[in-house]
Amino acid sequence: MDLIVFLVLLALGFFFGRMAESRHYKRIRNRERAYRRLLVMPQRIPPIEFARHDSTLVTGSVVISVDYFKTVAAGLRTLFGGRVGAYESLLDRARREAVLRLQEDAKRVGADAVYNLKFETSRIGQNAGNALGSVEVLAYGTALMPTQAMREQRIAQRNQAH
Amino acid sequence: MLISNMEVVPGKKIVQHLGLVQGSTVRAKHAGRDIMAGLKNIFGGELKGYTELLHDSREEAMERLQQQAQALGANAVINVRFSTSSIAAGASEIFVYGTAVVVEDR
Numbered sequence: 001m002d003l004i005v006f007l008v009l010l011a012l013g014f015f016f017g018r019m020a021e022s023r024h025y026k027r028i029r030n031r032e033r034a035y036r037r038l039l040v041m042p043q044r045i046p047p048i049e050f051a052r053h054d055s056t057l058v059t060g061s062v063v064i065s066v067d068y069f070k071t072v073a074a075g076l077r078t079l080f081g082g083r084v085g086a087y088e089s090l091l092d093r094a095r096r097e098a099v100l101r102l103q104e105d106a107k108r109v110g111a112d113a114v115y116n117l118k119f120e121t122s123r124i125g126q127n128a129g130n131a132l133g134s135v136e137v138l139a140y141g142t143a144l145m146p147t148q149a150m151r152e153q154r155i156a157q158r159n160q161a162h
Numbered sequence: 163m164l165i166s167n168m169e170v171v172p173g174k175k176i177v178q179h180l181g182l183v184q185g186s187t188v189r190a191k192h193a194g195r196d197i198m199a200g201l202k203n204i205f206g207g208e209l210k211g212y213t214e215l216l217h218d219s220r221e222e223a224m225e226r227l228q229q230q231a232q233a234l235g236a237n238a239v240i241n242v243r244f245s246t247s248s249i250a251a252g253a254s255e256i257f258v259y260g261t262a263v264v265v266e267d268r
Contacts, residue, residue: 009204012204012205013204013205013206016204016205016206017205017206020205020206020207021206024207044168044169045168045170046168046172050172051172051173052172052173053172053173054172054173055164055166055168055171055172056164056165056166057165057166057167057242059220059244061213061216061217061220062208062213063208063209063210063212063213063216064207064208064209065199065202065203065206065207065208065209066203066206067203067204067205067206067207068203068204068205068206070206071203097208115168116167116168118167118243118244120244120245120246122246122247122248122254123248124209124212124248124254133199133203134199134202134203134209134212136212136213136216136246138216138220138244138246140167140242140244141167142166142167142168144172147173
């Protein structure tokens with residue numbers, strides 16, 4: 001009986017987990033394409049062209065859970081050692097999603113770029129025992145927005161070009 | 163108030179350092195959300211409830227940081243860092259800290 005429950009959970013995890021992951025990756029790739037022009041940089045100090053910009057902190061965060069199949073697969077992996085692919089893709093998705101949400105936040109404040117990007121990763125969920133239940137990734141950085149005077153100047157330049 | 167995680171503020175001059183300011187909250191998870199989380203541990207995917215919970219906690223920690231900075235007479239907090247730690251089963255602390263400063267237009 002226990003074995004049947006285990007196998008059903010494994011199958012559910014495998015199919016739904018795989019579906020959720022490929023859907024998520026597709027969504028991530030589409031949004032990354034859309035946000036490619038909004039620079040997000042880990043450099044501590046922005047270059048000189050941002051010397052007069054306004055600045056503010058922007059953040060993006062996501063909590064994402066691993067599926068049952070991957071928990072089991074990762075558990076088996078710890079017997080032999082080596083790369084745990086199941087968790088790698090989870091963390092990859094979480095980081096990229098967090099950066100995308102940071103970019104959304106930056107777009108909301110009208111930023112030209114985000115500098116000093118930092119990540120913060122933490123484990124959530126004790127109900128999973130020793131295994132990884134879910135992770136939270138927070139991405140934060142300083143958004144640099146053009147000042148009112150700069151915006152007016154840009155509009156004037158654009159009008160002149162026409 | 164200007165909040166930034168850089169140690170300099172573009173276009174501004176730091177005229178006074180007022181020292182470390184901090185804000186923190188400890189949050190416990192919601193039982194109902196925990197059931198949802200248990201389901202998600204089978205199917206995988208985002209735990210929206212937790213994302214929101216942590217986001218709200220972080221906002222509150224930021225608010226406390228800003229209150230401290232305001233009490234010191236600062237108009238900006240620079241070099242802001244976040245830190246999360248699970249201090250007990252089901253409860254985690256969200257901590258934010260930075261340097262309170264007074265900035266002036268250059």
